[in-house]
Amino acid sequence: MSYILAIDQGTSSSRCVLYDRQANPVAMAQQTFTQHFPQPGWVEHDAEEIWASQSEVFRQVLRDAQLAPADIAGIGITNQRETTVIWERSTGKPIYNAIVWQDRRTADDCIGLKQAGAEAMVKAKTGLLLDAYFSATKIRWLLDHVDGARGQAERGELAFGTIDSWLVWKLTDGELHITDVSNAARTLLFNIDTMQWDDELLVLFGIPASLLPAVKSSSEVYGQTRNQEIGAGIPIAAIAGDQQAGLFGQLCINAGMAKCTYGTGSFLMMNTGLQRVASSHGLLTTIAWQIGDQIHYALEGGVFVGGAVIQWLRDGLQLFPNAADSERLADSVDDNGGVYFVPALTGLGAPHWDPHARGAIFGITRGTTSAHLARAALESICFQVDEVLQLLSVESGSPITQLRIDGGAAVNNRLTQFQADISSVEVVRPANLETTALGAAYLAGIAIGLWTVDELNRKWRTDRAFHPQMPQQDVKSLKHYWLKAVQRAKNWTE
Ligand SMILES: Nc1ncnc2c1ncn2[C@@H]1O[C@H](COP(=O)(O)OP(=O)(O)O)[C@@H](O)[C@H]1O
Numbered sequence: 001m002s003y004i005l006a007i008d009q010g011t012s013s014s015r016c017v018l019y020d021r022q023a024n025p026v027a028m029a030q031q032t033f034t035q036h037f038p039q040p041g042w043v044e045h046d047a048e049e050i051w052a053s054q055s056e057v058f059r060q061v062l063r064d065a066q067l068a069p070a071d072i073a074g075i076g077i078t079n080q081r082e083t084t085v086i087w088e089r090s091t092g093k094p095i096y097n098a099i100v101w102q103d104r105r106t107a108d109d110c111i112g113l114k115q116a117g118a119e120a121m122v123k124a125k126t127g128l129l130l131d132a133y134f135s136a137t138k139i140r141w142l143l144d145h146v147d148g149a150r151g152q153a154e155r156g157e158l159a160f161g162t163i164d165s166w167l168v169w170k171l172t173d174g175e176l177h178i179t180d181v182s183n184a185a186r187t188l189l190f191n192i193d194t195m196q197w198d199d200e201l202l203v204l205f206g207i208p209a210s211l212l213p214a215v216k217s218s219s220e221v222y223g224q225t226r227n228q229e230i231g232a233g234i235p236i237a238a239i240a241g242d243q244q245a246g247l248f249g250q251l252c253i254n255a256g257m258a259k260c261t262y263g264t265g266s267f268l269m270m271n272t273g274l275q276r277v278a279s280s281h282g283l284l285t286t287i288a289w290q291i292g293d294q295i296h297y298a299l300e301g302g303v304f305v306g307g308a309v310i311q312w313l314r315d316g317l318q319l320f321p322n323a324a325d326s327e328r329l330a331d332s333v334d335d336n337g338g339v340y341f342v343p344a345l346t347g348l349g350a351p352h353w354d355p356h357a358r359g360a361i362f363g364i365t366r367g368t369t370s371a372h373l374a375r376a377a378l379e380s381i382c383f384q385v386d387e388v389l390q391l392l393s394v395e396s397g398s399p400i401t402q403l404r405i406d407g408g409a410a411v412n413n414r415l416t417q418f419q420a421d422i423s424s425v426e427v428v429r430p431a432n433l434e435t436t437a438l439g440a441a442y443l444a445g446i447a448i449g450l451w452t453v454d455e456l457n458r459k460w461r462t463d464r465a466f467h468p469q470m471p472q473q474d475v476k477s478l479k480h481y482w483l484k485a486v487q488r489a490k491n492w493t494e
């Protein structure tokens with residue numbers, strides 16, 4: 001019997017999910033790792049710790065399922081995107097911590113480039129905006145701030161990768177330095193028209209081409225594992241950024257279909273088919289996946305702090321021990337009591353793109369309790385998603401009527417119902433909530449001929465659908481206060 005193993009390296013945890021020949025999950029292991037916040041607005045991960053946790057969960061699923069590496073027909077990799085690692089080619093050692101997608105340290109570099117008039121060119125070539133979110137300015141920061149790094153890079157001694165590239169490097173003991181189009185498209189260095197790294201962008205960001213990985217499709221056998229910890233000879237058969245893998249795992253395979261993943265951040269993505277749709281409202285045009293020669297595109301809006309606001313209530317304020325307690329606490333009051341929480345803890349992403357916004361809580365009175373705070377935090381996730389959802393409908397020209405959801409916070413029924421209410425859409429939670437890993441597994445299974453897209457499409461099952469119930473008058477009032485709160489949280493740091 002052959003199995004597919006999905007590696008899902010997220011911002012909050014490393015996961016592995018094992019699937020049988022029918023794409024049913026049979027074993028899963030997950031491990032969190034350390035989040036480093038060395039300065040306000042900075043977020044780092046230790047790339048070696050990421051590998052160690054990923055390697056551990058890999059071995060754990062095999063142990064749990066009592067399988068050997070030879071039982072795995074293919075590995076699909078999916079990963080937190082944009083997060084930037086640079087390592088030495090000779091030793092495989094990272095030169096610095098990974099700079100995480102949420103990190104804002106290069107916000108002023110981006111403002112400088114915008115003021116120099118670079119944004120239109122960057123947007124036309126990459127579909128993205130000039131923002132610290134993406135990899136390019138993080139790479140430049142590392143080359144400029146780590147002793148000797150620029151010289152090493154110019155001598156071809158260093159390798160850059162998003163987390164997928166780092167994992168493939170480790171899995172193959174340094175044999176393969178590759179990425180896929182969906183990850184490359186998040187660096188600000190990849191031209192989504194020519195489908196190549198772009199010389200003009202490399203010059204703009206001051207990045208030597210020798211750092212870059214080879215760019216591959218999202219579904220093909222790139223090579224085999226060589227790592228002794230996890231076993232040699234397993235085909236590596238898919239790579240996709242986690243949001244794109246989620247879109248595929250939700251089987252949003254036709255133009256107009258949309259999903260939202262409620263993880264650390266919240267990411268809305270709409271498949272726009274074989275067409276690239278340019279945004280004029282702060283959304284991103286990006287590559288969904290490439291299978292064979294066919295490239296699917298997507299429109300995306302990413303909210304930087306989603307489930308992370310619940311993490312902050314749990315760990316920062318210690319309001320409750322588990323994220324799931326947020327639902328019980330929020331349900332213990334009838335409404336938000338007039339409290340609005342703008343969780344701009346790392347600035348604001350789509351559609352505001354304000355690196356200087358900071359978290360703010362409005363409407364606090366003497367009657368406000370921790371329950372109102374929990375409720376306002378959950379609602380804030382939905383308000384942010386709603387802003388993006390409304391724009392996606394406008395920009396794609398087709399109103400979103402159904403939103404497929406997944407991610408760690410999608411189990412929260414208070415959140416899902418509130419989303420349906422304020423966005424006036426049907427919110428559908430699939431039976432299999434691990435859609436990111438599933439998408440990577442699907443892409444790997446396709447690469448090795450286990451199944452076809454049509455066969456997979458028939459597998460999609462609903463767990464629960466949430467329908468709008470709230471009177472429009474209430475929706476209008478809630479959104480009015482939310483917008484007012486957002487305006488006040490913007491442009492805070494100087
Ligand atoms: N029941 C819940 N209600 C609200 N948020 C939750 C719940 N369970 C988990 N979360 C949040 O979901 C996030 C984890 O989701 P996950 O999809 O695992 O994230 P990632 O892929 O970013 O690592 C955390 O930020 C956590 O606070």
Ligand SMILES: O=P(O)(O)OC[C@H](O)CO
Nearest residue numbers: 010011080081263264265
């Ligand atoms: O790890 P997640 O699920 O929060 O996803 C992170 C995104 O890929 C960042 O762009």
